[in-house]
Amino acid sequence: MNLLMIGCGAMGQAMLVRWLDTSWLQHVTIIKPSPLPVHLASHARIAYHANVAQCTLAHYDTLIWAVKPQMMAHAFDAVQSVGDVRAHLHISIAAALPLAWYEERLGINTRIVRAMPNTPVSLGLGVTGLTANAALTDKDRLMVEEMIQSLGSAYWLHTESEMNLFTAIAGCGPAYVYAWMDAWCMAAAHYGMPYEDARHIIRHTMRGAMALSDHHIDVPLATLTARVTSKGGMTEAALQQLNKNHQWREGFIAAFNEAMERAQALSS
Ligand SMILES: NC(=O)c1ccc[n+]([C@@H]2O[C@H](COP(=O)([O-])OP(=O)(O)OC[C@H]3O[C@@H](n4cnc5c(N)ncnc54)[C@H](OP(=O)(O)O)[C@@H]3O)[C@@H](O)[C@H]2O)c1
Structure with missing residues (x-):
């Protein structure tokens, strides 16, 4: 496959480093204003x-759009001023912009996929939400799946309307984990443990807890929690503080709402 990649920042590069290890990628041309990092x-x-x-668009079969949503119209105008890209397969990783936005520029017969990856794709451990317009063929679908599965797992959404929720859950998700780990480390530092020691301990605690959760995939999370939480013990006392009035769940509900409202604003 010959790719033309428009934009290649944090997420574009995270995907690209994995794709460069695959056999289906023959060649990729990257378009972006500032030069590529040396390793690329x-x-x-x-x-x-x-x-x-400077590109001959007919050389490519697939266009990957990896610019910020706010830059998409500008980037699209530049590509479309060079030539006709309606026969190409288009894969956009931009948050917020709906398939209709692309169809307005390319027509409904152009094959368009929206993909929402998250940053662990660079290690092949990402999860990517996918949705496509009606023009996508079964063959395209299989090819897109192969591309995405080289980044981790692929998850086809039931309808495009689920994309903003998927983004709020998984696209943004790694940031929630890091911010949460940082708070956990800072609390340890508050009681005198060096931050980096706390980070080491917490990283291994999380890794072990995740592995156990994978191992017991059919066991409810409440049961896994209960196995750590003795009646009247330390974990129970800590959790009562941490999750007072279900504040985690309520916090996530409010956070997803904010994220989805931002997506609405970015798409209008
Ligand atoms: N970061 C994430 O975790 C994440 C997750 C899922 C989806 N996404 C989506 O991925 C897209 C890119 O996000 P990012 O985090 O990778 O942003 P980023 O690091 O800011 O990268 C944006 C890229 O677009 C390039 N660019 C800007 N204007 C351009 C133009 N007119 N033509 C061609 N390239 C242009 C930039 O070039 P320079 O490098 O030369 O400035 C840069 O390479 C966004 O739409 C975002 O919604 C991001």
Whole structure:
């Protein structure tokens, strides 16, 4: 497959480093204003242009859109001023912009996929939400799945309307984990443990807890929690504080609401 990648920042690069290890990717040309980092610039299967006007669009079968939603219209205008891209397969990872936004520019017969990855894709441990317009063929679908499965797991949404919720849960998710770990480390530091020691201990605690949860995938999370929580013990006392009045659940509900409202604003 010959890819044209428009934009290649944090998420574009996270995906690309995995794709460069696959056999289906023959070549990728990256378009972005500032030069590529050295490790990508020297790669034999990567070409780089600061401006799409230097590209022959017929050389590519698939366009990957990896710019910020606010930059998409500008990037689209630049590509469409160079040539017709209605026969290409388009995969966009931009948050918020609906399939209709792309169909308005490309027409309803163009094959368009929205993909919502998260940053662990760089290790092949991401989860990517997918939705597509009606023009996508079964063959395209299989190919997109192969591309995405090289990044971790692929999850086809039932309808596009689920995309903003998926983004709030999983696209944003790694940030929740890191921010939460940071708070956990800072609390340990508050009581005198060096932050980096706390980070080491918490990282291993999380890794072990995740592995146990994977191992007991059919066991309810409440049961796994109860196995750590002796009646009248330390965990019970701590959890009563941490999750007072179900404040975790309520916090996530409020957070997802804010994120989805932001998506609405970005798409209008
Ligand atoms: N970060 C995440 O965790 C995440 C998760 C899921 C989805 N996404 C989506 O992925 C997209 C990119 O996010 P990001 O975090 O990778 O942002 P980013 O690091 O800011 O990368 C944006 C890229 O777009 C390039 N760019 C800007 N204007 C351009 C133009 N006119 N033509 C071509 N390229 C242009 C930038 O080039 P320069 O490098 O030269 O400035 C940069 O490479 C967003 O739409 C976001 O919603 C991100």
